[in-house]
Amino acid sequence: MVTPSTQEKARLGGRADVGAASVAGAEYSTIEHALSDALAAHGITGLAIRADGGIHRFDSADKPKGNRNGWYVCPTLEVAVYGFWHTGEQHTITTGGKADPAAAAETRLAYQRAREQREAERRAQQARTAEQARRWWAAAGAADPNHPYLTKKRLAPYGLRQRDTMLLVPLFHDGELVNLERIYPHGAKKALFGGRAKGVASLVGSLASADRVLVAEGWATAAALHEAMGVPVVVARNADNLEPVARRLRQRLPDDVTITIAADDDRFTEGNPGATKARLAALAIGAKVLMPTFCPGCARCTDFADVALCRKERVA
Ligand SMILES: [Zn+2]
Incomplete structure (x- = not known):
């Protein structure tokens, strides 16, 4: 094991995030070379480093x-942030030369710019996906009631549409x-690449004039609940x-509309994420949680659709 020199210790202590090039104690004549070596330690080779102050991905x-x-x-020719x-x-x-006092500020700015650029790219991708x-x-037809996923779950398609063999x-x-x-015939589910995910939702039934609304995880669970209870399910x-x-739903709906969180009971999964997250969601908006009641002796079902x-x- 190599013990760092006193000078290197001082440098390491001075900045918590000093990376591979300085840790190794190497002195580099160019920042391109220093960055190449640092990235190589992360398994990244063959990049043409451009120290032009721009953000590169x-x-x-x-x-x-x-x-x-x-x-x-590379905010300056002595400093690189990655x-x-x-x-x-x-x-x-x-x-590896003397630390530029402006470098720390430059570094923070560079990181900020990199993050803003990434955010802008993410939003642009979300807009393309939308x-x-x-x-x-618009191009899809109504879902075929005999689609394998629907027949397996014994559910009507409600408002779903279909493109080739995929339910939408x-x-x-x-x-x-x-x-x-x-939703693919065998039940695999996948959203479109790059689309918005957080806070997005679908609906089975209609919110108009409803005095009670349920929130569930999956579409099949929502459809089964809607079929059984006749209320709209998000x-x-x-x-x-x-x-x-x-x-979002609590913000949008009138106060006299009751929202209930219908949990999946992931009773065979460590920590029961379905029940745990449902309770947290309910707490956040002052709602009640509805848990599925399993048939006697059943060691398979975990959600309302299963039940x-x-x-x-x-019965059959
Ligand atoms: Zn069961």
């Missing part, structure tokens, strides 16, 4: 090609169609999205 080594999770910027969006890590390296969602939705669940944000969830898609969806199906199959 590159693929991280741990995600598929084209991920553009990595970024760097990081990875998906891990949140950020490093500053220098050519456009695609609207095109697909429209996802709205503030009343606008912004994304689509595709589809939040997953447990983490229950709270943002519940909050409805279980009952139908027992």
